[in-house]
Amino acid sequence: MEPDFSVSVMEATVMIEQDLGNRQRAIGTGFLVSDVAPDGQPRVVLVTARHVFEGMTQPRLQVGFRAKIAQEWTYAPAQVDIRTAQGRPLWTAHPDRDIALIELRVPKEYADRAIPKAYLADDDGGGDSVLPGDEFLALGYPRGLSSDAAGFPIMRTGRLASYPAGGAGSPTFLLDFSVFPGNSGGPVLRAPERGRAGSRPAVIAGLLTQQVEVQRERMDIGIVTHARFVRETLGVLDGHPAPRRTARASAIPGAVNALALEWSGP
Numbered sequence: 001m002e003p004d005f006s007v008s009v010m011e012a013t014v015m016i017e018q019d020l021g022n023r024q025r026a027i028g029t030g031f032l033v034s035d036v037a038p039d040g041q042p043r044v045v046l047v048t049a050r051h052v053f054e055g056m057t058q059p060r061l062q063v064g065f066r067a068k069i070a071q072e073w074t075y076a077p078a079q080v081d082i083r084t085a086q087g088r089p090l091w092t093a094h095p096d097r098d099i100a101l102i103e104l105r106v107p108k109e110y111a112d113r114a115i116p117k118a119y120l121a122d123d124d125g126g127g128d129s130v131l132p133g134d135e136f137l138a139l140g141y142p143r144g145l146s147s148d149a150a151g152f153p154i155m156r157t158g159r160l161a162s163y164p165a166g167g168a169g170s171p172t173f174l175l176d177f178s179v180f181p182g183n184s185g186g187p188v189l190r191a192p193e194r195g196r197a198g199s200r201p202a203v204i205a206g207l208l209t210q211q212v213e214v215q216r217e218r219m220d221i222g223i224v225t226h227a228r229f230v231r232e233t234l235g236v237l238d239g240h241p242a243p244r245r246t247a248r249a250s251a252i253p254g255a256v257n258a259l260a261l262e263w264s265g266p
Contacts, residue, residue, distance in 0.1 A: 028052035048185030140186030
């Protein structure tokens with residue numbers, strides 16, 4: 001993985017959490033993307049799985065931003081409104097896929113950590129150029145754990161366990177790796193081409209949306225929704241309808257969401 005790419009995505013990935021009361025909190029993962037609004041102004045959006053926002057029933061949640069002071073990173077979480085006082089969602093969701101995003105008003109130091117929209121794979125970003133067994137990297141907060149006190153995510157490795165991984169008929173793909181509650185919404189990175197003819201840049205291939213269980217037994221299989229649907233959701237935010245496709249069903253038996261519900265305190 002190119003160091004500047006992996007570091008950029010690390011810095012753009014944040015924990016999303018909400019206190020649900022009764023010593024319980026919901027935890028998910030999101031990542032910041034920079035884009036240009038229709039009026040030409042730069043903007044930052046927080047991208048996650050739609051079920052993360054839906055599962056956090058209070059109007060406001062906490063986003064785990066980080067600040068760098070004197071070359072030291074510190075955890076600097078901020079409250080973000082996701083619903084109106086009347087309960088109307090403030091986020092934008094893809095009409096068919098488990099993806100949602102919300103535009104943020106953040107200080108420049110946080111906006112600078114967002115990854116460019118160009119990092120997101122499109123319809124040409126997968127398909128036959130990715131083969132079963134290829135390595136991917138997944139970032140997130142399993143069970144609400146972070147890699148350090150500054151709140152950076154934990155990066156883990158998984159291998160492509162399905163075929164194909166792109167194209168109009170493949171809205172999702174499978175990764176052979178252990179998924180835990182709290183991973184929902186985390187970015188999945190595709191490593192650059194190594195040892196194979198041609199060139200393939202590193203990209204955000206998608207985001208982790210579900211895990212697979214059979215009769216409550218975890219199968220160590222993650223379901224990743226393709227990043228092109230993040231691009232489409234950005235279009236929905238701008239008032240453009242998402243393209244309608246005739247695609248095979250993305251769900252497989254035993255697919256469950258990976259949103260953590262954790263108890264705090266004794």
